[in-house]
Amino acid sequence: MQKNMTEGNPLKIIIAFTLPLFIGNLFQQIYNTVDSMIVGRFVGENALAAVGSTGTLMFVVLGLANGMSSGFTVLTAQKYGEGSTEGTKASVANGILLSAVVSLIMTVLSVLLMKPILGTMNTPKEVYPYACDYISIIFGGIVCSVAYNFFAACLRAIGNSRIPLVALIFSACLNIVLDLFFIRVLSMGVAGAAWATVISQGMSALLCAGYIWKKEPLIRPSGRQFRFNGDFTKRQLAVGVPMALQFGITGSGTVVMQAAVNLFGATAVAAYSAAGKITSLLMQGAIAIGQTMATYAGQNFGAKKLDRIRKGVRCAVLTDLVYSLGAALISVGGLSLFMKLFFDDTADMGQVLFYARRYISICSCFYVPLSVIFTFRNTMQGCGYGFLPMMGGVVELAARWICAMVAMNTLNYTVACFCDPAAWLAAGLFTMASYFFVLGRMKKSLYNS
Numbered sequence: 001m002q003k004n005m006t007e008g009n010p011l012k013i014i015i016a017f018t019l020p021l022f023i024g025n026l027f028q029q030i031y032n033t034v035d036s037m038i039v040g041r042f043v044g045e046n047a048l049a050a051v052g053s054t055g056t057l058m059f060v061v062l063g064l065a066n067g068m069s070s071g072f073t074v075l076t077a078q079k080y081g082e083g084s085t086e087g088t089k090a091s092v093a094n095g096i097l098l099s100a101v102v103s104l105i106m107t108v109l110s111v112l113l114m115k116p117i118l119g120t121m122n123t124p125k126e127v128y129p130y131a132c133d134y135i136s137i138i139f140g141g142i143v144c145s146v147a148y149n150f151f152a153a154c155l156r157a158i159g160n161s162r163i164p165l166v167a168l169i170f171s172a173c174l175n176i177v178l179d180l181f182f183i184r185v186l187s188m189g190v191a192g193a194a195w196a197t198v199i200s201q202g203m204s205a206l207l208c209a210g211y212i213w214k215k216e217p218l219i220r221p222s223g224r225q226f227r228f229n230g231d232f233t234k235r236q237l238a239v240g241v242p243m244a245l246q247f248g249i250t251g252s253g254t255v256v257m258q259a260a261v262n263l264f265g266a267t268a269v270a271a272y273s274a275a276g277k278i279t280s281l282l283m284q285g286a287i288a289i290g291q292t293m294a295t296y297a298g299q300n301f302g303a304k305k306l307d308r309i310r311k312g313v314r315c316a317v318l319t320d321l322v323y324s325l326g327a328a329l330i331s332v333g334g335l336s337l338f339m340k341l342f343f344d345d346t347a348d349m350g351q352v353l354f355y356a357r358r359y360i361s362i363c364s365c366f367y368v369p370l371s372v373i374f375t376f377r378n379t380m381q382g383c384g385y386g387f388l389p390m391m392g393g394v395v396e397l398a399a400r401w402i403c404a405m406v407a408m409n410t411l412n413y414t415v416a417c418f419c420d421p422a423a424w425l426a427a428g429l430f431t432m433a434s435y436f437f438v439l440g441r442m443k444k445s446l447y448n449s
Contacts, residue, residue, distance in 0.1 A: 005159060005296045006081060006303040011315040017161050018285075018292045018319075024165040025284035025291075027172040029277075034172075035193045036277055038179045040270070040342045047190050048342065049127045049269040054135040057117060057258075062138075062145050064244045065106040069099040069150040071240030074382060075232065076219065077157035077295050081302025085218060092154055093221035094232040098240070099150045103143040110139040120259070124266050134190040141198030147205035151212060154219050156295050163211050171204035235384075242386025245393065256397075257419040260404040264355070264413055267348065271355035274342040278335070279363055279420075282327040283370060289316050289323075290374025297382030306442055313379055313435070320371035328364040335360050359417045366421035369428030376431040380438050388434035395430045396423040 005013050040048035072095035079087035118131055148171075152164035175196050182192025212219055261272045293316055300308045339356055343349065377389040399422040407416035 005299045006305055006308065010296075010308060010312040011319075014289070014292050014296060014312060014315055015319070017159070017295065018288045020161040020165040021156075021288035021291050022285050024161075024168040025288050026281065027165075027168045029281045029284055030172055034176050035179060035197060036274065037341050038183055039190055039193050040274070042183055043130075043189050046124075046126050046266055047130045049124070049130075049266045049273065051130075051134055051190060051193065051273070054118075054131050054138075057114075057135060058138055061106060061110045062142065065102055065142055065146050068102050068240040068244035069095070069146045070153045071243035071381065071386070072098055072236040073150065073153040073157045074239045074294070074298050074384060075236050076154055077298030077382065078302035078384065080158050080218075081299035088158070088218055089221045090225050090229060091232055091236070092219045093225040093227075094229050095150060095154070095236060096221075097226065097228055098233065098236060099146055102244075103146045106146075107139060107142045110142065111136065114139060124262060124269065127266055127269065130190045134194045137191060137194035137198060141201065144198055144202035144205055148201050148208060151205060151208035154212065155208060155216070156291065157298065158216070158219060159295065159299070160216070161292075164208060167204040167207040167211075170207060171200040174203055175200035239381060239384055239386045242390040243381055245390050256404040257400050257416065260407040260416040260419065261413075263408060263411065264416075267351050268355045268413065270343075271339075271352045272359055274339060274352075275335070275356040275359045277342075278331055278338050278360065282331050283367065285323045285327070286320055286367075286371035286374050289319055289371070290378040292316070292378075293375050294378040294382035297379045298384075301383040301442070306439075309379065309383070309442070310439065313375060316375045316379075317372055320375055321368060324367035324371045328367050331360050331364045355413065358414060362414075362417045363420055366424045370424040373424065373428050373431050376435040380431075380435060383438070383442060385438050385441070388438060389431065392427045392431045392434065396427040399423040399426040 005017070036048055036051050039051050073091075075091040076088055076095065079091050114135055115132065118128065118135070148167070152167070155161070155163050178196035178199060179193055182188045182196055186192060188195070262269055293312065296312050297309050300306075300312070335357055336353065339349070339352055343352055373392065377392060380386075380389050400419045403415055403419040403422050406412070407419070
């Protein structure tokens, strides 16, 4: 089930490829959100705050690991666009070996550094035990997350966005069932939610790997290819490391922001976490467009079709604009209803809505710059340019850090809420300028070769 994206109408191709990714991303976010809902309603507000407060730390660690493993598959998309069967298989084999090394290193480091980091994040003392229980299990299962993201990215590299969707739907349903079983039946608390997530991710990885083994010989390497290829390793690390650092740098900014929010107590943390889940859920369409552009740009870069890359980006940005406006209306209009799904009758909904509405009303005004970040960033990465997207993460970090420092020094929750929008606006402008710079570089490299 392959898709050649070097021919045909760019807008139709992008939308057709994005829809399964969007649905899959929604399911992934839904089962993350269901974790929070079940924990909040059946374990308590402190447990919900623990799951939410560790979300930024998870984003950093899993983003580093998954960003690198996904970056390894950019070469796969380029080799597929070139029409090189052997090159495509060899890139997958080399990526599997590199991903295994990344998983091992990240698991060891994250488990060792978990408690010191939670302490520096100003984690409230009533939340800290729950946070340790939850995050230690998640970090122990990093290999499951990396495996799914790598195999799903391999399938997307050859134009197959449907099988990762099927795997995610199955995983999301399994996660909900396991959440209820571990928390309601076995009374495992936040640890049950963490185990449900890890097991579900592991199953989605196995489904993608099994499909590749049986149905996609083009990305099924032979035994002799499972050795490190020096040239491929260099090229995959050249994309994977900046992608990982970009996720890590961006995530570091969210950790700083979380540290600022943590100063306002468990109710503020829980409300902010729930509101953040809503924003993450609604922006999955923009993320899916970005994922599409990584494959689209990678294949067309391999085929040396720069004009198609330029046309595709224009189509993606217009789609981002329409989508972002719709997401903003939904987030503001449905906030009260959404919040009721996260909290039981004992919660002070007046306080919860105060904190949540402040965050959503500010963020929703900046969904457009957030959306275009994904398009410009993924397009550059799909073409093998990793440095400037990484520097976009540095710009995000700087903007979030400045706002967070002001918020912590003034104890101003409104300023803390501006951390995300400030980062999105600054990085959106930077990545747009970077894209046009890279476009000029690609024109020289493609047409002078």
